[in-house]
Amino acid sequence: TQLLEQSPQFLSIQEGENLTVYCNSSSVFSSLQWYRQEPGEGPVLLVTVVTGGEVKKLKRLTFQFGDARKDSSLHITAAQPGDTGLYLCAGGGAGGTSYGKLTFGQGTILTVHP
């Protein structure tokens, strides 16, 4: 069974601060996705990384996939109250029988105070 350990579970910061969320596993994943979920809604995909060492940027968010494809990080620069939400990492398996199944981390609840 593949497991993804996400840390920290809770993060409470002031507007303008930087933060990093980590996602670690002992297993290799073919891809790593990051989702954001707001209260009362389903998760929404932010990014997919598929190559070891890959870095993707979305405005103030930077996503990195580890060289060995076992870990990933999400860095937010100058956090804003609108960034508040639950952030989930999810690993995708390799091979034709994975059928797009994902293994999710426990999630990080981020609260950004004005």
Added chain:
Amino acid sequence: NAGVTQTPKFRVLKTGQSMTLLCAQDMNHEYMYWYRQDPGMGLRLIHYSVGEGTTAKGEVPDGYNVSRLKKQNFLLGLESAAPSQTSVYFCASRGTSQETQYFGPGTRLLVL
């Protein structure tokens, strides 16, 4: 284009009662999934389907059954609800060549 819809939005059951959660998608996706979300545990896969008429077990299938009689619908059944099944249930769908899973808004279930 409604995406993924789920009914009902909220339900309260007594222990031992049965119910069916309905998921519908209008994106012609082959793959569909049912997850449960509990505090501190992320999303866990219950069952999934790779096409009409096919279903398979996920990580936590016990106590649940599913059916995919039509491509656009994926039903999750609880035959005899237990308090441990109190959770938020999410349905998702994905195309075979896509990376993105599209999630519904969730069904909040409370079993007393």
